[in-house]
Structure formats: C-alpha cells, structure tokens
Amino acid sequence: MRELLEKIEARQTAARDEAGRLHEQIAHLTDQLARAERVLERLQITRETLLELAGEDDRTSGPLPSAYRQILTLFENADDGLHARDVCRALDLGAEPRHTEGTRAKLKRLVSRGVLIEPEPGLFAMPHQ
Numbered sequence: 489m490r491e492l493l494e495k496i497e498a499r500q501t502a503a504r505d506e507a508g509r510l511h512e513q514i515a516h517l518t519d520q521l522a523r524a525e526r527v528l529e530r531l532q533i534t535r536e537t538l539l540e541l542a543g544e545d546d547r548t549s550g551p552l553p554s555a556y557r558q559i560l561t562l563f564e565n566a567d568d569g570l571h572a573r574d575v576c577r578a579l580d581l582g583a584e585p586r587h588t589e590g591t592r593a594k595l596k597r598l599v600s601r602g603v604l605i606e607p608e609p610g611l612f613a614m615p616h617q
Contacts, residue, residue, distance in 0.1 A: 535564070535614065571612070572588045
C-alpha cells in the first residue's frame with residue numbers, strides 16, 4: 489500500500505510541475521499575443537490614415553474619384569495583392585483589354601502616389617503587405 493501512495497505522490501508532483509510549466513508558457517504566450525495585437529492595431533490605424541490621406545489627395549485636385557476609392561476598398565481585404573484583371577472582376581467592370589488596361593493605369597497612378605506598391609510586375613498591393 490505504501491508503494492502505491494508513493495507512486496501517486498510522485499505523479500502528483502510531476503503533474504504539479506507540468507501545470508507550473510504550462511502556466512509559465514501561458515503567461516509568456518499571453519504577453520506575445522498582447523504585443524502582436526498592439527502591432528495589428530497600430531497597422532490598422534496606419535492603413536486607415538493612409539486611405540484617408542489618399543482620399544483627400546491634395547487641395548488642388550480634390551478627393552479621389554469614386555473609382556479609386558472602390559479600388560482601395562478591394563485592397564483593404566486583399567492579403568496577397570491583386571492584378572488589374574482581379575480588380576476588374578471584383579468590380580464587375582468586364583474582362584476586355586480596354587477595361588483591364590484602364591484599371592492597370594489607375595493602379596499605376598496609385599503606385600506613383602505611394603498609395604499602393606507593385607511588388608512584382610502586374611501585382612499590386614497595400615504598402616505593408
């Protein structure tokens with residue numbers, strides 16, 4: 489009987505030690521999660537500010553036309569970037585070359601203004617992606 493109680497006590501000690509280690513890991517992961525969430529929040533605020541500034545354009549040319557605002561809205565939810573053809577499809581503009589080339593020109597203008605980037609030829613994305 490004594491041996492059984494010693495085995496139970498040994499298992500309890502091991503379980504307590506494991507629980508302690510897990511609590512430490514949880515505390516560490518909670519800190520990491522809080523830091524990551526703060527970074528995400530700052531990035532979201534930065535993105536919103538960038539979109540507001542892009543929408544304001546400058547005082548001489550006024551706010552961005554609605555077509556540009558629609559394009560920027562698409563990029564808010566695009567994780568991997570978009571091609572001009574993808575933008576045309578998403579906005580239901582048609583797939584003819586005149587539509588994709590017009591859209592590509594708008595995307596290039598947004599790149600030249602620093603609102604979008606072109607990480608590879610023909611692929612457009614928000615700057616922090």
